[in-house]
Amino acid sequence: MKDLEDILAIARDVGWKAADILHSYYHGTVKDPDLQVQYKQSEPVTIADVTVSQYIVQRLQAAFGEQDFAYISEETYKSQLQLQNSQLVWLIDPLDGTRDFINKTGDYAIHIALIQEHRPILSVVAVPEAETIYYAIKDGGTFKETPTATVAVKLSPTKPVEDLTLVVSRSHRHERLEYLLQNLPCQNQKAVGSVGCKIATILEQNADIYISLSGKSAPKDWDIAAPELILTEAGGNFTHFDGSPLQYHTGDINQWGGLLASNSNSHQLLCQEAQRILSEFDRIKKV
Structure with missing residues (x-):
């Protein structure tokens, strides 16, 4: 090779x-x-x-x-x-x-x-x-x-969590994701298409967070793999909500569940908040 x-x-x-x-x-x-x-x-x-x-x-x-x-x-x-x-x-x-x-x-x-x-x-x-x-x-x-x-x-995050900006999709929205976005501690949002462009927006320090939450469908391996590496090698984070790393070429091309990309030292806090908010949503929907 x-x-x-x-x-x-x-x-x-x-x-x-x-x-x-x-x-x-x-x-x-x-x-x-x-x-x-x-x-x-x-x-x-x-x-x-x-x-x-x-x-x-x-x-x-x-x-x-x-x-x-x-x-x-x-x-x-x-x-x-x-x-x-x-x-x-x-x-x-x-x-x-x-x-x-x-x-x-x-x-x-x-x-x-x-x-x-x-x-x-x-x-x-x-x-x-x-x-x-x-x-x-x-x-x-x-x-x-x-x-x-x-x-x-090289990313150097300094903002408090409430001042962070989420970069969000213009499409691929659903009720569970909307509830999550509306209840996070940071409410600044910027709409950008393409996962690659969203991560580029974070690298350019015009946004701080990107969240993917699968619904009936999920992003595919090719949507996420290249953007993940350019973010993490710049000092950012890109994980599942439970903090586990993403895996590719596993036999399933879908990246199911919740994924969070950030340039923030609040990454772990945001992952924990996302899990808490989704648990709350699931309880409400069962009532």
Whole structure:
């Protein structure tokens, strides 16, 4: 296997070029700008999703082959069962935030993560409309790269819990999540699409917390893995509400339950509060 730094250099280049492809679809500068929107399980898929997925997978396969690596993309995923023996797994979301991409909010991203033993060891998150990629290697820190500069990202939380800002979804809302958000000790909220863009907002210190609470569906491995590593390597936290670490490539692509990402030294307190509030909600609904 290549050195992780060498692998990262290729993944960063793939991220930049994939961002260029999405950017051209977003701004309608491709030869055929029709996004050909379809819906699968009520979620939109566009020709941009498919094109970028093919590009990323083909580039990575050409660079690394299939002997040591498996490749799981949101747009090509069928079953992980035949991949369980793979030591290294690429988790790819070619377009995180498709609804925002279609609605032209600018909040869409590309996620590329390398998983080993159920944990991310390398990740790239590209945010095309910001002309930025964030990248990290396990125990190597997080970096922000633009066309003109590369800088290390290090979080230094100082706010009291009541002053923290939650970054929340414009969609994927349900009663249980609404109750939780309304009863947390911090009530400042900022709406941002795409998990990658939400975590980027925390890295840019324009928000402090992101909460995911599964309902009838849950975020998938490719939604979370790359954003998790760029946050944690910058000094943030990303755990289940009980404080346990997230696991990927386990045979179930869903990240069920409650997840909390933060830049805050109040992370443990917020996890405990979230569990208490949800227990209260469940008691109320049983009455």
